[in-house]
Amino acid sequence: xxxxxxxxxxxxxxxxxxxxxxxxxxxxxxxxxxxxxxxxxxxxxxxxxxxxxxxxxxxxxxxxxxxxxxxxxx
Numbered sequence: 001x002x003x004x005x006x007x008x009x010x011x012x013x014x015x016x017x018x019x020x021x022x023x024x025x026x027x028x029x030x031x032x033x034x035x036x037x038x039x040x041x042x043x044x045x046x047x048x049x050x051x052x053x054x055x056x057x058x059x060x061x062x063x064x065x066x067x068x069x070x071x072x073x074x
Contacts, residue, residue, distance in 0.1 A: 041068035
């Protein structure tokens with residue numbers, strides 16, 4: 001998986017300021033939803049970490065896409 005990925009910010013499962021908290025919430029969500037398709041990504045403004053389904057990635061030229069840097073795949 002490349003480090004840069006594009007998402008619609010409205011598709012995020014959660015937005016969290018603390019990386020460790022994002023990992024913890026992502027792991028809980030993964031266990032509850034029985035999925036292995038999650039990524040934790042740093043947002044465009046470098047202010048928050050967002051949790052997304054990897055399958056929700058968009059092409060770079062999509063009108064709603066914004067760049068995120070993948071921090072971890074869960």
